[in-house]
Every structure is written in C-alpha cells, then in structure tokens.
Amino acid sequence: MKWRCKLLQRWLPGYLDGDAPVFWRRRVEAHLEHCPACRREAEALKEAAAALQSAPVEDPGPAFWQEFNRELHLKLVQANQASPEPQRSRFRMPYYAAAAAGLAVLVVWIAYQVPGPHQTGPAPRMALEAQPAPEAKAPKLRMAKPPAAPVPALPAETSGPVSFASLGDEEMDSDDDVLTWDPDPVLADLTDQEREKLLKRLKRQEEDGSWQRKSYSVFWA
Amino acid sequence: MKAGELDSMNDSQLVSRAQEGEVPAFEELVKRYQRDIYNLACRLVADAEEARDMAQQAFLQAFIHIKSFRQQSQFKTWLFRIAINQCYNFLKGKKKFGDPVEPDELHLVEEDSPETEVVARDERRRLYAALERLPAKQRAVLTLKVEQGLSYDEISEALGGSAGAARVNYCQALKTLRKYLKSEEEHEVAVQTTPTVATRVSRR
Numbered sequence: 001m002k003w004r005c006k007l008l009q010r011w012l013p014g015y016l017d018g019d020a021p022v023f024w025r026r027r028v029e030a031h032l033e034h035c036p037a038c039r040r041e042a043e044a045l046k047e048a049a050a051a052l053q054s055a056p057v058e059d060p061g062p063a064f065w066q067e068f069n070r071e072l073h074l075k076l077v078q079a080n081q082a083s084p085e086p087q088r089s090r091f092r093m094p095y096y097a098a099a100a101a102g103l104a105v106l107v108v109w110i111a112y113q114v115p116g117p118h119q120t121g122p123a124p125r126m127a128l129e130a131q132p133a134p135e136a137k138a139p140k141l142r143m144a145k146p147p148a149a150p151v152p153a154l155p156a157e158t159s160g161p162v163s164f165a166s167l168g169d170e171e172m173d174s175d176d177d178v179l180t181w182d183p184d185p186v187l188a189d190l191t192d193q194e195r196e197k198l199l200k201r202l203k204r205q206e207e208d209g210s211w212q213r214k215s216y217s218v219f220w221a
Numbered sequence: 222m223k224a225g226e227l228d229s230m231n232d233s234q235l236v237s238r239a240q241e242g243e244v245p246a247f248e249e250l251v252k253r254y255q256r257d258i259y260n261l262a263c264r265l266v267a268d269a270e271e272a273r274d275m276a277q278q279a280f281l282q283a284f285i286h287i288k289s290f291r292q293q294s295q296f297k298t299w300l301f302r303i304a305i306n307q308c309y310n311f312l313k314g315k316k317k318f319g320d321p322v323e324p325d326e327l328h329l330v331e332e333d334s335p336e337t338e339v340v341a342r343d344e345r346r347r348l349y350a351a352l353e354r355l356p357a358k359q360r361a362v363l364t365l366k367v368e369q370g371l372s373y374d375e376i377s378e379a380l381g382g383s384a385g386a387a388r389v390n391y392c393q394a395l396k397t398l399r400k401y402l403k404s405e406e407e408h409e410v411a412v413q414t415t416p417t418v419a420t421r422v423s424r425r
Contacts, residue, residue: 013392048399052367055345057263072251075281076244
C-alpha cells in the first residue's frame, strides 16, 4: 500500500459520514477517483457500517419500559432518602489555588526546617534573645539541630548555634571534663546571661589551671 | 409541578433541578435517554437482561453523583460514559468468571416473511459473532457513532481521549468489524461444505 493510500484511508470513515474536515474530504475525494484499492476499501467500510445499522436492537415495548421505570423509580427514591448529601458550599476553591497554597506552606516549612550554611549563627540567637524564659522554649529550639550536648563535649570546630537554654547552673558548672575547645564562636551565639555564666566558669577553670585560653576575644574582657 | 412543565425543559434545567434532589426532574431525563442507554448496553454486554440491569445501574449512579456534574459537557455524553463504565466493569467480571452469552438471547427486530427472516437471522448471527470478537472499546465507539450518531468530539467526551483518537478508533473498529464479518462468512461456508465432502468420502 502506498503511503498516500495509508494516510488517506484514515480519513475514509470521516469522509463517508461527512464528519471529516473539508480539506481532507476534498483530498480523499480526489484520491478515490483514481485509486481502485481505496475505492474498494471505502465500499467495504460502508458495508460494515450498513450491516451494523441494519440490525438495530429491538425496542422491548411499553410494558418493559413501564416495569423499567417503576423499578428505577423505587431505587431513585431509596437513594434520595438514604444518602441526602449535605448541601455543599457554593464557594469552591479552584484546584490550582489549593495546590499553590499547599506548595507555599511546604516551601515555608522546608525553609524553617533546613538551616542554610549562612543561617547557623544569628537566627537562633535572635530567637533566644526574644525569649524571656529560655528554659521553657528549649526543646523547640533544639529540634532543628542535633541534640545539644553539654558545653564541654562540644568539638573544637563547632561553629553552629549552640543552645544553653536548657542547661541549668549545675550542668554548666560541672567539672567532669577538660575544656579543649575554642569558646569564642560559642560565646558569640549566647545571650548575655548565658555568656556571663560560661565566662565565669571558664575563668575559674583558667585560675585552676585546668584550661588555658589560646586567644583573646571581644567577650574576654 | 405540572407534568408538561418538565417536558418543555431542556437538559440543563432538568439537571439543575435534579441536583437539588428533585426525582421527577431526573425521571424526565431518564425517559429521554433510556432507550439510547439500553441500546448501548445491549451492544456492549450482548445480553438483554444484563443490558437492562446495566441501564438501571447507570441511571442510579448518575442520580447519586449528579451533584458532581458541573455541566461542562452534555448530560447525554456524561450518561454514556457512566453506562460504558458500568458495562466495562460487567465485562471484566464476565471475563474473570466466564459466562458465555448466546447471540440468540438478544432481542432483535423480527422480520415478517420466514425466508427473509432466515437470511436476516444468519446475517445477524454473523454480525453479533463479529461484534463479540471486537474489543469492548471498539464496540462502544461503533455504537456511539453509527447508532447514536455522536460526533467525534462527543465520542471523546464519552470514552475519554481526544476527538482524533476517537476517529482513529472508529476507523480501526470498522475495519476490524469488516474483517471479522468476512471471516465469519468464510467460516459458515466452510461448515456448510464440510458435510457434503464427508458424504462423498463415506460413499467411496
């Protein structure tokens, strides 16, 4: 079969029932004039459609429809009584608006949950400063970070935010371990009250000789 | 409400009333489309009793879900879609559990003369055997196009997909039907000639 015949035969049914666009109708008509194979194909399709039309489904008669409608009426009444759906609100949010709102909520949530590299210092500090009673809010602040370890256990390279809000005086004053880390980045992230406590403790340890500071900082006055 | 008032309403008005829970308005819609839905179901499930159940189920489902019908398409095509889905589900179950249906079980238009009736019955048998072999979707597209006279756009609304896909599907369905009709005819000729040959062989 030629490619032209193959292409035009797709439009044969539409051409036969007059449903094809004018452009294709004219092309099919012109093609059928000189292509006997496609003419035969068109005749065969016409016969198949005619065969279907020649054997319609019988109308079962008025008694059938009467019974049909009676049964259906009972079912409809039953359905109407059984499940009276609550009247829906006239206002319906379009699906794209709902999706956009959901996406916005997700983005905001992710932004708060995942701290960026530049966000490590100031943000938690601001949060801490805003709280008058840091002890009460401590668990919330610790959620975004790995569980806050006691001060002495912090590694030397720690530069992230550290929460001392949950630490009581006993914990901060415990002398179980030796300080081997640089306290300056940590001190920068503390509130004045916390910084004062930690500095007091570090000075005491420096006097004891259990810790020696490597460098001076602005907090070490 | 007067009976004539519902008759004079268009589909859209009736649907609006049915959406408010008015059963008579929906029953008017049922009256308008019950024959179309029944015919479609008959073609798809090839069983008059089942077709009746399918039609009733389709109307019931339409009534239950009519509040979700937003009138963005025609009520008729929406109804066709529900009926087609009902029939597909039935056919799936039938395929699963096996329930052959004889074409003779169908109610067909009876002819007057006995001779023409015999010829017509043979043709119908061939047609139904050929239809039976067609995939359900092609049967649906043939019925919607040839018997219900829907356009390709309306067929695409009822069956899903695009109008172009409906056109291609219809073309394919017609070709396949013609092929099956031809093969059924050849099969009958072969069956009719076989006893003669057998008789000749037995005489030798």
